Amino acid sequence: MYMRTEILKIIEGGLEKNRDKVQSYALLFSEKLREEGEDKFADRIKKIIDKKSVHPVYLDEFLSKPVDQDSRLDMVDVAIESNNHKKIVLPEITKVKVDNYIESLKHRSKFIELGINLPESLLLYGPPGCGKTSIAHYIAQQTQLPLVTAKLDGLVSSLLGSTAKNIRKIFEYANERPCILFLDEFDAIAKARNDEHEVGELKRVVNSLLQNIDTFNENNILIAATNHEKLLDPAVWRRFTTIVEVPKPREAEIVELIKLYLETVKYDFDKDRKKMNTLAELLLGFNASDIKTLCFNSIKKSIISEEKQLTYATVLYQIYLHKGFKEDEITLVSFLNTNGVSQSDISKILGLSRRQIRKVLDDQGE
Ligand SMILES: Nc1ncnc2c1ncn2[C@@H]1O[C@H](COP(=O)(O)OP(=O)(O)OP(=O)(O)O)[C@@H](O)[C@H]1O
Numbered sequence: 594m595y596m597r598t599e600i601l602k603i604i605e606g607g608l609e610k611n612r613d614k615v616q617s618y619a620l621l622f623s624e625k626l627r628e629e630g631e632d633k634f635a636d637r638i639k640k641i642i643d644k645k646s647v648h649p650v651y652l653d654e655f656l657s658k659p660v661d662q663d664s665r666l667d668m669v670d671v672a673i674e675s676n677n678h679k680k681i682v683l684p685e686i687t688k689v690k691v692d693n694y695i696e697s698l699k700h701r702s703k704f705i706e707l708g709i710n711l712p713e714s715l716l717l718y719g720p721p722g723c724g725k726t727s728i729a730h731y732i733a734q735q736t737q738l739p740l741v742t743a744k745l746d747g748l749v750s751s752l753l754g755s756t757a758k759n760i761r762k763i764f765e766y767a768n769e770r771p772c773i774l775f776l777d778e779f780d781a782i783a784k785a786r787n788d789e790h791e792v793g794e795l796k797r798v799v800n801s802l803l804q805n806i807d808t809f810n811e812n813n814i815l816i817a818a819t820n821h822e823k824l825l826d827p828a829v830w831r832r833f834t835t836i837v838e839v840p841k842p843r844e845a846e847i848v849e850l851i852k853l854y855l856e857t858v859k860y861d862f863d864k865d866r867k868k869m870n871t872l873a874e875l876l877l878g879f880n881a882s883d884i885k886t887l888c889f890n891s892i893k894k895s896i897i898s899e900e901k902q903l904t905y906a907t908v909l910y911q912i913y914l915h916k917g918f919k920e921d922e923i924t925l926v927s928f929l930n931t932n933g934v935s936q937s938d939i940s941k942i943l944g945l946s947r948r949q950i951r952k953v954l955d956d957q958g959e
């Protein structure tokens with residue numbers, strides 16, 4: 594017998610007199626039965642749900658989102674992921690950890706069947722723009738669960754007094770539905786309790802957060818992401834069963850990212866290992882999101898300049914701009930030249946004559 598998670602949730606919902614929870618899990622249960630070929634039983638469940646509900650269930654249920662007490666704004670976003678997810682480029686070790694986590698989510702019912710009820714909580718940490726939010730969406734897509742993202746930054750900036758209440762509402766909302774709760778920018782509420790600059794109220798907020806996580810963790814899926822892992826309270830770390838670092842791309846990943854973000858266009862250096870390696874070296878220290886922007890800017894520039902295909906020189910030029918080097922021709926010409934752009938290409942891209950270029954390089958002692 595599969596689908597034990599759903600059955601447990603339905604029982605829980607019944608005992609808690611939580612109609613929403615019973616309905617949404619019963620519907621999920623019937624959908625899973627249908628996938629298993631048990632159409633008759635699925636129809637029967639669906640009929641009961643339809644008869645007893647006042648309004649359509651499951652996805653529509655997500656429309657009744659929890660709102661902030663004071664501002665009346667939604668405190669969560671709900672995303673149902675489509676199947677065409679953009680590839681995420683990660684170091685092998687990170688990829689393996691994420692895949693293992695997904696596998697354990699997919700086999701959750703089996704674990705419960707064997708009486709093993711391990712919490713499945715994931716903490717993603719690392720510098721901005723390296724893929725934390727993207728990974729959470731990818732996991733939701735792989736497990737076919739809606740991703741409920743809590744808007745934490747807004748939540749804390751609202752009156753602290755109601756923050757604890759807001760947090761509870763978010764957890765309750767997620768607990769009533771089959772979903773993954775995603776606490777993005779997690780540090781906004783999980784700041785160390787002993788931070789001297791923070792008022793006592795924040796300590797209470799963190800405590801209430803910890804309690805909510807504990808109760809929630811027993812039966813639900815929680816993912817959190819932060820750029821500031823050092824700010825996290827050690828007690829928060831302990832709550833996560835899987836902790837994954839999402840670091841900046843190294844040279845191998847940079848090459849993969851360039852290929853990913855240039856995949857829709859033709860470019861003149863795709864088979865040139867040396868040029869690719871030069872780009873990777875120059876982009877070391879950039880995050881994946883910067884590399885994406887850089888690739889897109891290069892494509893734009895190439896189209897505007899009516900290049901037949903995107904040239905290595907155009908990409909280098911964009912890197913030069915991104916790095917914020919001095920805006921003078923001499924430095925730029927010598928940058929392009931040192932990194933393997935021919936004099937004729939430099940002259941094309943900068944609109945200078947070959948003679949001018951040679952002169953600059955001669956003056957530089959090249
Ligand atoms: N590892 C990656 N592989 C491919 N694309 C990436 C990767 N990381 C980031 N990107 C691109 O950069 C954009 C921003 O990434 P994302 O929001 O996932 O980063 P983040 O780590 O959550 O950043 P922040 O800490 O600022 O929230 C994504 O839309 C994606 O297109």
Ligand SMILES: [Mg+2]
Nearest residue numbers: 725726777818
């Ligand atoms: Mg993010």
